[in-house]
Amino acid sequence: MSLSAQAQEKKANVVVIGTGGTIAGAGASSVNTAAYQSAVVPVDKIIAAVPEISKIANVRGEQIFQIGSESFNDERLLKLGKRVSELLKQNDVDGIVITHGTDTIEETAYFLNLTLKSTKPVVVVGSMRPGTALGADGALNLYDAVLVASSKDAAGKGTLVVMNDEIHSGRDVTKTNSFKVETFRSPYGPLGYVVEGKLMFYRLPARPHTTQTEFDIDKINSLPRVDIAYN
Numbered sequence: 001m002s003l004s005a006q007a008q009e010k011k012a013n014v015v016v017i018g019t020g021g022t023i024a025g026a027g028a029s030s031v032n033t034a035a036y037q038s039a040v041v042p043v044d045k046i047i048a049a050v051p052e053i054s055k056i057a058n059v060r061g062e063q064i065f066q067i068g069s070e071s072f073n074d075e076r077l078l079k080l081g082k083r084v085s086e087l088l089k090q091n092d093v094d095g096i097v098i099t100h101g102t103d104t105i106e107e108t109a110y111f112l113n114l115t116l117k118s119t120k121p122v123v124v125v126g127s128m129r130p131g132t133a134l135g136a137d138g139a140l141n142l143y144d145a146v147l148v149a150s151s152k153d154a155a156g157k158g159t160l161v162v163m164n165d166e167i168h169s170g171r172d173v174t175k176t177n178s179f180k181v182e183t184f185r186s187p188y189g190p191l192g193y194v195v196e197g198k199l200m201f202y203r204l205p206a207r208p209h210t211t212q213t214e215f216d217i218d219k220i221n222s223l224p225r226v227d228i229a230y231n
């Protein structure tokens with residue numbers, strides 16, 4: 001076996017699942033950071049725009065949706081969860097990255113955190129600015145997400161959200177601002193950070209997740225309707 005082939009074998013195999021969102025968006029000009037069209041760039045093109053990813057993992061893309069995350073519903077959430085579960089069962093898959101719109105990224109991450117039955121890393125990632133904007137954050141966010149998903153240090157920590165160099169638990173994280181790149185916050189702080197291509201974890205999630213919960217995505221075919229009465 002050649003040295004290059006051995007190097008490829010040593011790298012983790014990560015599947016990047018595209019669902020759309022701002023990370024797949026484009027604006028009319030480079031100064032459009034809030035006015036743009038989301039979910040127009042396919043996931044393979046998003047991956048190709050960050051060639052540095054190939055140095056840290058063997059990555060392949062899979063487009064499951066091409067929507068703004070405000071269009072997620074029960075059916076799409078279940079379809080995504082079941083596909084992620086299928087991939088996690090494959091021996092040639094070491095981790096999953098899901099590109100997602102930020103409006104409902106916390107809901108999807110929390111759902112997967114409760115229902116996936118695997119210790120392999122699952123990372124949900126998005127961006128606050130489209131790739132066409134000055135100061136676009138999607139490329140670095142994606143690089144960091146693949147780095148986390150390919151790391152054994154991220155295994156067994158539940159579904160994670162990686163944004164703005166921070167690693168958050170899918171249980172805790174929430175969006176706090178409609179346009180700032182540092183919008184995602186956790187009440188107990190992030191689990192860790194990504195700095196210059198290195199992972200640094202500072203705390204562990206204590207609440208039950210993934211293999212520790214009573215929920216199993218493979219056995220869930222519908223979700224109960226819960227109405228909210230605003231007062």
